[in-house]
Amino acid sequence: MDTTSNGAEGAVVPATKAAATRDRILAAAARTLSLKGYSATRLADIAELAGLRPPAVYYYFASREELIAEVMAVGQSRLREHVETVLAALPHDTPPMDRICAAVEAHLRVELDLSDFATAVSRNSGQLPEDIRARLREDSAAYFELWRDLLATAKAVGAVRAGIDLRVARMLVMGALNWTPEWWNPRQGSLTGVIRTAQSLVRHGLGAP
Amino acid sequence: MDTTSNGAEGAVVPATKAAATRDRILAAAARTLSLKGYSATRLADIAELAGLRPPAVYYYFASREELIAEVMAVGQSRLREHVETVLAALPHDTPPMDRICAAVEAHLRVELDLSDFATAVSRNSGQLPEDIRARLREDSAAYFELWRDLLATAKAVGAVRAGIDLRVARMLVMGALNWTPEWWNPRQGSLTGVIRTAQSLVRHGLGAP
DNA sequence: GCGATTAATGAATCTAGATTAGATTCAAAA
DNA sequence: TTTTGAATCTAATCTAGATTCATTAATCGC
Numbered sequence: 001m002d003t004t005s006n007g008a009e010g011a012v013v014p015a016t017k018a019a020a021t022r023d024r025i026l027a028a029a030a031r032t033l034s035l036k037g038y039s040a041t042r043l044a045d046i047a048e049l050a051g052l053r054p055p056a057v058y059y060y061f062a063s064r065e066e067l068i069a070e071v072m073a074v075g076q077s078r079l080r081e082h083v084e085t086v087l088a089a090l091p092h093d094t095p096p097m098d099r100i101c102a103a104v105e106a107h108l109r110v111e112l113d114l115s116d117f118a119t120a121v122s123r124n125s126g127q128l129p130e131d132i133r134a135r136l137r138e139d140s141a142a143y144f145e146l147w148r149d150l151l152a153t154a155k156a157v158g159a160v161r162a163g164i165d166l167r168v169a170r171m172l173v174m175g176a177l178n179w180t181p182e183w184w185n186p187r188q189g190s191l192t193g194v195i196r197t198a199q200s201l202v203r204h205g206l207g208a209p
Numbered sequence: 210m211d212t213t214s215n216g217a218e219g220a221v222v223p224a225t226k227a228a229a230t231r232d233r234i235l236a237a238a239a240r241t242l243s244l245k246g247y248s249a250t251r252l253a254d255i256a257e258l259a260g261l262r263p264p265a266v267y268y269y270f271a272s273r274e275e276l277i278a279e280v281m282a283v284g285q286s287r288l289r290e291h292v293e294t295v296l297a298a299l300p301h302d303t304p305p306m307d308r309i310c311a312a313v314e315a316h317l318r319v320e321l322d323l324s325d326f327a328t329a330v331s332r333n334s335g336q337l338p339e340d341i342r343a344r345l346r347e348d349s350a351a352y353f354e355l356w357r358d359l360l361a362t363a364k365a366v367g368a369v370r371a372g373i374d375l376r377v378a379r380m381l382v383m384g385a386l387n388w389t390p391e392w393w394n395p396r397q398g399s400l401t402g403v404i405r406t407a408q409s410l411v412r413h414g415l416g417a418p
Numbered sequence: 419g420c421g422a423t424t425a426a427t428g429a430a431t432c433t434a435g436a437t438t439a440g441a442t443t444c445a446a447a448a
Numbered sequence: 449t450t451t452t453g454a455a456t457c458t459a460a461t462c463t464a465g466a467t468t469c470a471t472t473a474a475t476c477g478c
Contacts, residue, residue: 021425037336039248043466054466056426064466126391127246127336161413168406171392172385179384182335189377197377204370205414230455252436264437265456273436 022060025050027116030071034119034181038068038127069132072124075117076136080143082110082118087146096154097207101199103150107177108195112184122178147174154206161208173202231269234259236325239280243328243390247277247336278341281333284326285345289352291319291327296355305363306416310408312359316386317404321393331387356383363415370417382411 028049032041047054061067086106110118154160237258241250256263270276295315319327363369
């Protein structure tokens with residue numbers, strides 16, 4: 001069902017051997033980007049992790065930039081889709097603030113545990129060349145939109161304290177979440193611990209008493 | 210009292226013309242790093258902004274890495290010192306949660322308005338080569354320590370809700386703050402607006418009701 | 419088994435940028 | 449006026465990586 005070492009990179013099982021190699025390169029790039037960051041990511045590092053020589057990468061991708069752009073695109077959409085899926089599975093009468101907390105959990109899980117691609121996005125989105133950034137814009141905007149809606153709905157039913165600037169609050173919350181890969185380490189704290197505290201912070205930070 | 214264009218980069222007035230040039234290069238590097246990020250920062254960009262040819266930089270700094278390391282060191286300590294100064298100026302009986310809010314404000318001000326150096330640090334600390342990172346470790350740890358104390362004190366007087374993991378909460382809050390340079394733009398929102406919402410989020414997010 | 423296509427390689431090339439070498443300017447001291 | 453040292457420049461060098469390419473190895477349809 002899956003090709004990577006990382007628990008649940010939910011790639012469809014590749015149809016051909018070639019597609020498998022391509023996925024392996026992509027996954028290696030995602031992992032390297034998530035660990036070392038954009039500037040320190042050499043094509044040679046990626047190739048090595050994928051068990052290949054650097055030129056082989058060009059058989060599958062037009063350029064290093066192309067490869068990285070694809071990692072980011074996958075990461076961005078995987079992030080958004082995971083959160084959307086989780087939200088869609090909630091009972092229809094779930095209170096808005098509970099939906100926000102579910103989104104917090106989903107975001108953290110995908111970013112810290114499920115996908116190197118998502119990690120790569122949050123760790124590097126601020127460092128990308130304009131070129132790549134432009135390609136992410138649409139998907140990224142959709143994700144912001146999702147959060148905007150979550151907050152707006154909560155506000156509409158009076159679940160958000162007065163005096164909170166919704167745009168600012170949204171960016172602060174997303175910032176707190178996006179920064180987690182910089183400090184969280186699976187070996188020293190439990191993921192559910194992070195999730196619980198983040199939810200508590202958000203719920204009481206935004207919520208009316 | 211000051212040499213830069215940016216409002217309040219509180220450098221001491223340089224003793225000699227040479228020192229002024231050095232400061233100009235440093236400031237140019239800080240600004241470039243804060244705007245373009247580590248990977249996109251060319252020595253040529255810095256030199257141009259400082260009104261020089263790239264080789265001239267070597268008259269003042271041993272290498273690009275050295276220059277960047279110094280920017281980061283200045284930024285990190287400026288950030289910490291500004292927050293420390295603000296906290297030290299508070300009345301001694303200021304309640305712990307108010308002290309936290311003051312720190313939030315100070316951090317945001319120095320990062321978003323007062324110092325390109327501080328911005329450079331929060332935007333790039335995750336991308337730096339191990340080498341430079343090592344040099345920041347001490348100062349950076351001191352800053353974390355400061356926040357640790359702030360939260361621990363608040364907790365001690367019962368100002369923090371139960372069920373909050375202090376370490377996680379601290380990192381989430383600092384993440385929210387450190388992420389702000391990625392999205393905040395002076396032209397579209399007021400700084401005080403950001404500050405107010407951030408304080409509200411933190412106060413209610415952490416605080417006992 | 420056997421050509422044809424697909425995958426991958428080692429060795430060579432190309433290039434952006436950092437760095438160095440050496441020449442030049444210029445203000446101040448002698 | 450000459451000398452000197454500090455500050456800067458232009459032109460050349462050096463290097464890490466990305467990229468290209470001619471060739472080899474693997475795989476597949478028959």
